Amino acid sequence: MKVYFYLVFVFLLGACSVTTEERDETNYGTNEGTASSPVELTVGTAKSGSVGRSGYSYYKFTTTSGAGSYKLAMSSLSVIDSYSSSAYVYTYIYSNSSYTYSSRWDTESCLADCIMYFDYENLDNNTSYYLRMGGYGAVTYSLTVSKAGSEGSKADPVELTLGTAHSGTIDNVKDGNDGWDDGYSYYKFTTSAADNYTLTMTNSDSLDCQLYSNSGFTTEVDYYYNECTAGTNISDNFTGSDASWNTPGSGLSANTAYYLKVEGELSSPKTTTYNITVQAASEL
Numbered sequence: 631m632k633v634y635f636y637l638v639f640v641f642l643l644g645a646c647s648v649t650t651e652e653r654d655e656t657n658y659g660t661n662e663g664t665a666s667s668p669v670e671l672t673v674g675t676a677k678s679g680s681v682g683r684s685g686y687s688y689y690k691f692t693t694t695s696g697a698g699s700y701k702l703a704m705s706s707l708s709v710i711d712s713y714s715s716s717a718y719v720y721t722y723i724y725s726n727s728s729y730t731y732s733s734r735w736d737t738e739s740c741l742a743d744c745i746m747y748f749d750y751e752n753l754d755n756n757t758s759y760y761l762r763m764g765g766y767g768a769v770t771y772s773l774t775v776s777k778a779g780s781e782g783s784k785a786d787p788v789e790l791t792l793g794t795a796h797s798g799t800i801d802n803v804k805d806g807n808d809g810w811d812d813g814y815s816y817y818k819f820t821t822s823a824a825d826n827y828t829l830t831m832t833n834s835d836s837l838d839c840q841l842y843s844n845s846g847f848t849t850e851v852d853y854y855y856n857e858c859t860a861g862t863n864i865s866d867n868f869t870g871s872d873a874s875w876n877t878p879g880s881g882l883s884a885n886t887a888y889y890l891k892v893e894g895e896l897s898s899p900k901t902t903t904y905n906i907t908v909q910a911a912s913e914l
Contacts, residue, residue, distance in 0.1 A: 702745070705774075720740070787889060796907070798892070
């Protein structure tokens with residue numbers, strides 16, 4: 631997974647065909663929008679569009695369906711006057727309206743009708759993101775941005791209620807450029823008392839997880855004693871950290887927020903569903 635950007639979408643390539651035609655010097659295609667005035671895409675609604683054989687088309691969408699992974703479906707793809715033997719359209723995604731390199735930046739390409747999941751951390755909720763598209767030739771297509779399977783983001787993790795099962799999902803998808811990229815879902819829970827806390831997951835596909843003490847998901851509570859044992863139907867105990875290396879602590883602190891990242895472990899594209907419950911050991 632690329633560290634630059636995880637604009638959250640991993641890449642599944644569809645098996646549909648793409649239409650290509652002979653070179654036509656009179657058809658340069660049509661670019662849509664500009665960097666200062668991008669075309670607005672509505673999440674969940676298809677939009678017919680195009681990009682010329684020179685320049686770019688610019689789009690914008692706002693994540694109105696919650697934090698998590700989003701996907702860009704491209705259908706009815708037609709490439710006219712391709713000047714490459716590998717006809718495709720490519721898409722850049724940004725977190726800023728100036729369309730410059732940023733913390734959420736990535737690019738993916740589509741050789742045929744396909745669904746693109748970008749290699750960025752999951753998208754934040756109610757946030758605008760920007761697409762810049764180019765093509766080898768004059769291209770027409772239909773675009774649909776929609777919510778994908780992975781939940782939460784680093785900035786907007788899903789809040790877990792202690793002792794209450796949460797029904798979650800996570801994507802595992804293939805990236806056409808990089809091979810396999812595991813999906814991530816992000817959660818948060820707040821302890822009630824100083825205690826060990828038990829994580830229980832009913833997942834039929836292999837998953838993994840790691841516990842963090844900060845909202846940026848960068849400070850692991852303890853790598854050895856507070857990460858899940860990857861597999862199905864996970865049951866693990868969070869004991870906190872100790873000053874000694876690889877020594878379990880006496881429990882998590884009281885009235886403290888902790889952050890949990892769940893990671894996909896599959897070798898094929900799939901959305902995995904599961905139930906996840908965090909509970910104080912003394913209340914089991």
